[in-house]
Amino acid sequence: MGDVLTVNPVVPAEGENGEALPYQPRRMVLNMGPQHPSTHGVLRLKLELDGETVLKAEPDIGYLHTGIEKEFESKTWQQAVTLTDRIDYLSNLANNFCYALAVERLLGIEIPPMAQWMRVMLVELSRLNSHLVWLGTHSLDIGAMSTFLYCMREREEILKIFEMFSGQRMMTSYIRIGGLALEPPRGWHARISKFIRTFPSKVDEYEDLLTNNRIWIGRTRGVGVMTVEDMLELGVTGPMLRAGGLKYDNRKENPHSSYEVFDFEIPTQTASDVYARYQVRVEEMRQSARIVSQALAGMPGGAWKADAPHVVLPDRDKMKTEMEALIYHFKIVTEGFRVPEGEVYQIVESPRGELGYYIVSDGTSKPYRVFVHGPSFGNLQATNCMVQGTMLADVIASIGSMDFVLGDSDR
Amino acid sequence: MLPESLQSYEDAASLAAALPLSIVTGKHAFGELTLEIESDQIVSALRHGKTTGKYMRLSSITAVDRYPAEPRFEVVYHLHSISRNVRLRLKSRLSGTNPEIDSATAVYLSANWYEREVFDLFGINFRNHPDLRRIMMPEDWEGHPLRKDYPKTGQRV
Numbered sequence: 001m002g003d004v005l006t007v008n009p010v011v012p013a014e015g016e017n018g019e020a021l022p023y024q025p026r027r028m029v030l031n032m033g034p035q036h037p038s039t040h041g042v043l044r045l046k047l048e049l050d051g052e053t054v055l056k057a058e059p060d061i062g063y064l065h066t067g068i069e070k071e072f073e074s075k076t077w078q079q080a081v082t083l084t085d086r087i088d089y090l091s092n093l094a095n096n097f098c099y100a101l102a103v104e105r106l107l108g109i110e111i112p113p114m115a116q117w118m119r120v121m122l123v124e125l126s127r128l129n130s131h132l133v134w135l136g137t138h139s140l141d142i143g144a145m146s147t148f149l150y151c152m153r154e155r156e157e158i159l160k161i162f163e164m165f166s167g168q169r170m171m172t173s174y175i176r177i178g179g180l181a182l183e184p185p186r187g188w189h190a191r192i193s194k195f196i197r198t199f200p201s202k203v204d205e206y207e208d209l210l211t212n213n214r215i216w217i218g219r220t221r222g223v224g225v226m227t228v229e230d231m232l233e234l235g236v237t238g239p240m241l242r243a244g245g246l247k248y249d250n251r252k253e254n255p256h257s258s259y260e261v262f263d264f265e266i267p268t269q270t271a272s273d274v275y276a277r278y279q280v281r282v283e284e285m286r287q288s289a290r291i292v293s294q295a296l297a298g299m300p301g302g303a304w305k306a307d308a309p310h311v312v313l314p315d316r317d318k319m320k321t322e323m324e325a326l327i328y329h330f331k332i333v334t335e336g337f338r339v340p341e342g343e344v345y346q347i348v349e350s351p352r353g354e355l356g357y358y359i360v361s362d363g364t365s366k367p368y369r370v371f372v373h374g375p376s377f378g379n380l381q382a383t384n385c386m387v388q389g390t391m392l393a394d395v396i397a398s399i400g401s402m403d404f405v406l407g408d409s410d411r
Numbered sequence: 412m413l414p415e416s417l418q419s420y421e422d423a424a425s426l427a428a429a430l431p432l433s434i435v436t437g438k439h440a441f442g443e444l445t446l447e448i449e450s451d452q453i454v455s456a457l458r459h460g461k462t463t464g465k466y467m468r469l470s471s472i473t474a475v476d477r478y479p480a481e482p483r484f485e486v487v488y489h490l491h492s493i494s495r496n497v498r499l500r501l502k503s504r505l506s507g508t509n510p511e512i513d514s515a516t517a518v519y520l521s522a523n524w525y526e527r528e529v530f531d532l533f534g535i536n537f538r539n540h541p542d543l544r545r546i547m548m549p550e551d552w553e554g555h556p557l558r559k560d561y562p563k564t565g566q567r568v
Contacts, residue, residue: 065547069532070556074563105441232467232493235521246493253496344441345470345489345500358487360475371473373489381524410547 041406064410072370076336085171088408093126094350096175102346113300115179116258121295124288130351138400178312179305220274224398235378238353244272250349274401336365374408450503466490472525478559483507514540532557
């Protein structure tokens with residue numbers, strides 16, 4: 001499990017004359033991570049234990065700090081999209097999406113309906129991707145190995161869809177400022193339809209394995225409980241908050257990019273334990289599949305990038321026949337475009353919770369400051385509140401239910 | 412002083428009434444309300460937002476380095492009210508020499524890590540913070556990487 005750092009001397013249970021002494025906690029500090037498999041990346045926990053009871057858990061983050069926010073300041077606005085992929089590597093499209101929305105607000109450009117719908121569809125597929133990885137690894141931590149294999153099977157299909165769209169399985173950079181990176185590939189509709197038609201039955205398969213599984217219930221019900229008040233105070237967002245009964249989802253509350261036209265439910269639970277978080281996320285997968293189906297059925301036609309020649313690269317044939325297009329192409333490629341001075345804080349609902357991009361522009365062709373508020377950062381702060389007083393083995397289940405990505409919190 | 416154009420915003424008006432000397436200026440742009448607060452009043456302003464404005468959540472704290480302008484740093488607080496579904500941005504400007512501001516942990520517990528991050532990456536000191544140490548960089552790191560005068564590449568000499 002890790003290295004034992006310090007052990008206090010054993011306190012004798014009996015005094016010199018054989019009388020029973022009051023129980024004294026035997027405090028032990030245990031290091032867990034940063035290379036521990038169930039910390040999903042490089043989270044380090046400093047656990048203070050009394051026997052198997054956790055007295056205090058102190059998360060130590062920063063092992064995956066790569067200076068992405070500094071890097072933003074030396075890239076042009078459009079180049080910086082590639083950095084957003086690398087922040088939360090399980091929901092890259094949500095990060096592309098949030099960054100693009102923020103810069104588009106500063107630029108004041110309108111995105112055509114087809115691109116908006118396509119974005120929503122891909123972001124929901126990326127939510128499925130993220131939840132599948134979460135469900136697979138979380139159940140693997142608790143001991144249900146077959147779910148992992150089932151989840152990876154569907155995830156592979158989603159990654160192939162991403163590859164079809166962008167040429168990349170994970171670092172897609174497909175949502176760009178001003179629309180999409182490329183025209184949607186030939187045959188995308190049939191490919192996604194085929195996947196989404198069978199997906200709800202696959203979710204049933206996962207539920208068959210877990211929902212009524214006695215071991216699963218025993219390991220998750222009543223574990224890692226937090227009240228909504230504590231979660232709000234500690235900065236927890238997303239499915240964890242909804243598992244506590246607070247019905248708040250930015251897709252519904254602050255609709256952006258045509259989310260208002262889609263019909264979907266926000267699942268909630270009230271138990272606020274690991275099992276409730278599992279129920280919420282599984283139901284979210286079904287709702288995301290519903291959104292994708294609606295997007296497939298009603299996908300509007302038309303342009304896939306905005307009519308903003310100073311921001312969006314011109315079509316290839318136009319560039320070779322029209323002088324204005326050639327000039328814009330040259331300007332965009334050599335120095336990028338300028339974004340008017342100002343600041344925005346754009347929020348989207350990432351699979352993990354509230355994802356925010358605070359972007360400050362000084363009117364040049366590079367961002368002045370980009371701050372990424374990753375949901376994992378806020379969620380991880382609540383670790384101690386969630387595991388204090390529980391058993392050491394429940395720490396694994398509790399931190400697994402947070403669904404953090406260290407790239408998202410460390411940046 | 413609160414600009415005349417912001418009097419119609421409930422949060423701005425209520426803060427201006429409760430703490431008249433705290434507001435330096437403000438603006439409403441891109442659909443977001445920003446109020447600039449005197450740096451010594453920031454905790455009172457946050458507390459007012461939490462109690463009167465029902466801003467139960469602190470969404471984030473970050474900073475912007477305006478080097479070489481003076482006052483150099485802006486500390487930015489994003490508040491979020493779930494019940495009213497509104498957001499508010501508060502800002503304080505700090506000088507480049509010995510930047511210091513009161514910690515918001517007395518009002519919002521979640522400020523803890525955000526302030527540690529700002530301390531680590533910008534070198535801004537938060538008074539009365541319960542556990543102010545580096546969070547991203549190694550503990551023995553020198554310098555504060557997100558400052559504008561901190562180079563992106565190069566050898567340490």
